[in-house]
Amino acid sequence: MNERGGYKQDAIRVGLLWLGLVVVLEAVWFATEILPRQYAEEAKIIDDAFNLLTILGIPVFSFVVAMLIYSAFRFRSRNDASEDGPPIKTSKPVVVTWLVVTSALALAILINPGLVGLAELRANPEADLVLEVEGQRWQWVVTYPNGAEVRDELVLPVDTRIRFDVTSVDVLHSFWVPGFRTKIDAVPGLVTSVYVTPTELGTFTDDVNLRLQCAELCGIGHARMVMPVRVVEKAEFESWMAEQLTAEAPAAEGRG
Ligand SMILES: [Cu+2]
Incomplete structure (x- = not known):
């Protein structure tokens, strides 16, 4: 041949x-x-x-x-040959x-x-809204500019450049909303930031990709370290944020 x-x-x-x-x-x-x-x-x-x-x-x-x-x-070898083939030289x-x-x-x-x-x-360091996010085993705590502390739902205004200042109180967590794609580690003793500008209205009940999901294996409750996300109109956001403050007052006393 x-x-x-x-x-x-x-x-x-x-x-x-x-x-x-x-x-x-x-x-x-x-x-x-x-x-x-x-x-x-x-x-x-x-x-x-x-x-x-x-x-x-x-x-x-x-x-x-x-x-x-x-x-x-x-x-492949066509017979039962047990010896090596010819050596291959480099080219x-x-x-x-x-x-x-x-x-x-x-x-x-x-x-x-x-x-x-x-x-x-990272082109634009300006943000129209700054939210503080704290990860802990196994939930997220978000603090809004008016002081409201929210744990059950992350509500965000549409068409607003938002900066999330993220940290953790215990172990490494990771801030990730699949619908937004961006992701940042939550590190104890450190504040890391990530920018998101929501462009579409939506809610977790209609699309599971609208959820704040921990993306760093952090223990037994990791997979359930989820917070539903809802993107709303700006006006609706303002009134929602104000409501959180009044709704929170009695609960905060109860927590001590
Ligand atoms: Cu986790």
């Missing part, structure tokens, strides 16, 4: 297999919507990054899978190409969406 011709044929076949996998997987990715609905401006930035990384990742993943599948069938052009291509890809995504996306998310 002509070795040179054989390798060329292998390269064509594995190349076609790679191309086929790329076309199928990219088509599946574009045809399906696996991401939850976007409820905040920040969600668009993060989803764009996720999309780009998936689109770029599919050819790399497919290359490895194509090589694996092809090699497993094409080069300088392949190594150099591999290093250059993968380094360029890694550097490109580090810059965009990595650094560019982070800069976009």
